[in-house]
Amino acid sequence: MKWKSLVRFPVDIRRARQILRxxxxxxxxxxxRPIALRLSTNQMMIDAGRHLATLAHHCIDARSPxxxxxxxxxxxxxxxxxxxxxxxxxxxxxxxxxxxxxxADAIVLADGSVGSHHPKRDFIQSDTTIQLDIxxxxxxxxxxxxxxxxxxxxxxxxxxxLGDLRNHRRWFSVLFAGNQKPRYGDQxxxxxxxxxxxxxxxxxxxxxxxxxxxxxxxxANRTDSIVLSDSRxxxxxxxxxxxxxxxxxxxxxxxxxxxxxxxHLVESMSVGTIPILQYGDRVTPHLIDGxxxxxxxxxxxLVDAISRAVSMxxxxxxxxxxxxxxxxxxxxxxTRFVKNLRDGQFDLSARRICLPFHDHNxxxxxxxxxxxx
Numbered sequence: 489m490k491w492k493s494l495v496r497f498p499v500d501i502r503r504a505r506q507i508l509r510x511x512x513x514x515x516x517x518x519x520x521r522p523i524a525l526r527l528s529t530n531q532m533m534i535d536a537g538r539h540l541a542t543l544a545h546h547c548i549d550a551r552s553p554x555x556x557x558x559x560x561x562x563x564x565x566x567x568x569x570x571x572x573x574x575x576x577x578x579x580x581x582x583x584x585x586x587x588x589x590x591x592a593d594a595i596v597l598a599d600g601s602v603g604s605h606h607p608k609r610d611f612i613q614s615d616t617t618i619q620l621d622i623x624x625x626x627x628x629x630x631x632x633x634x635x636x637x638x639x640x641x642x643x644x645x646x647x648x649x650l651g652d653l654r655n656h657r658r659w660f661s662v663l664f665a666g667n668q669k670p671r672y673g674d675q676x677x678x679x680x681x682x683x684x685x686x687x688x689x690x691x692x693x694x695x696x697x698x699x700x701x702x703x704x705x706x707x708a709n710r711t712d713s714i715v716l717s718d719s720r721x722x723x724x725x726x727x728x729x730x731x732x733x734x735x736x737x738x739x740x741x742x743x744x745x746x747x748x749x750x751x752h753l754v755e756s757m758s759v760g761t762i763p764i765l766q767y768g769d770r771v772t773p774h775l776i777d778g779x780x781x782x783x784x785x786x787x788x789x790l791v792d793a794i795s796r797a798v799s800m801x802x803x804x805x806x807x808x809x810x811x812x813x814x815x816x817x818x819x820x821x822x823t824r825f826v827k828n829l830r831d832g833q834f835d836l837s838a839r840r841i842c843l844p845f846h847d848h849n850x851x852x853x854x855x856x857x858x859x860x861x
Contacts, residue, residue, distance in 0.1 A: 504564055507576045512579050516548075517551065523555070536569050536570045537570065538636070541578075542636035543822075544575040545578070555584055555589075596617040597620055634825055637755050644730070653734040656734035659735055661713055662740055663715050663733065663736035663740065665722075672685060680747075692787050693794055697798070700794075730755065738764050741763045757816040762781060762809055765781060
């Protein structure tokens with residue numbers, strides 16, 4: 489345990505207990521089989537705890553109560569994270585100090601670490617306990633949890649809204665909206681995954697298609713316009729984020745700072761905006777060029793991908809948009825994944841699921857039996 493965690497423990501544990509004490513009762517009936525999250529490490533606290541908040545959201549959306557079982561130190565660490573606090577505050581999330589308080593019929597998800605910073609422990613105690621393999625590599629011999637939307641976005645959408653946004657008027661061609669700070673231009677993505685980093689992608693598009701590129705939304709006045717918006721100078725409000733994505737036919741899905749997959753990909757496909765990306769093979773199943781995505785492999789093919797997008801016939805765009813939205817419904821919807829996991833729709837004989845959300849593996853590499861190409 490890090491020294492700073494020990495120092496801030498009294499403040500964080502008080503905060504956690506206050507959140508748990510003061511939160512409201514769930515306004516909906518959570519009448520489906522419960523799901524429990526049993527944590528012994530900080531693996532799920534990456535990215536400010538956003539994966540905790542999104543998992544809790546999907547459980548509640550699936551009408552399953554979520555039980556959190558962990559020790560006081562880990563609970564305090566969760567409360568220290570922005571989205572960890574959001575998860576603790578959700579009606580339908582119940583904290584239990586003793587794992588024996590977890591309902592007997594619950595599906596138990598355990599982080600069961602054998603990583604270098606945590607002692608090796610065996611959490612697989614019954615047929616209803618599933619180990620979470622959190623990390624980089626994709627093991628497709630077990631169910632692969634889709635990368636989630638951003639927690640703030642999840643709290644603002646519904647099936648009805650997604651349906652409306654899939655029919656939204658598309659008034660320009662290609663969009664990127666996100667942070668363009670220098671750290672997105674370091675070599676971590678290239679060295680770790682063999683991909684162009686975010687800044688390389690954006691600069692390639694700017695240099696190859698200057699006649700189409702606009703840096704701000706209000707300057708995009710043609711259907712073949714490309715908007716490359718920097719959230720530091722041209723921010724989009726949370727309430728307007730999904731309508732903005734639904735205003736473009738294509739979203740340029742640049743990688744994150746340390747690993748390729750970003751919430752932009754899932755959000756764009758949910759509203760039928762076609763992704764342009766270099767990491768279609770990081771999605772399970774793979775995205776297919778010309779069917780539900782435009783895929784590229786290097787700078788030259790990126791230039792070609794953008795040219796294809798801005799000149800694509802309307803009928804072909806409509807076909808790809810429909811295919812992309814259907815792919816989201818079938819493979820990227822987190823609530824659907826949780827329902828399938830809960831209701832026995834997956835082969836769980838290995839009692840593991842894969843969460844490829846990071847730039848390195850937290851889990852024991854020996855347990856990963858199949859890798860992505």
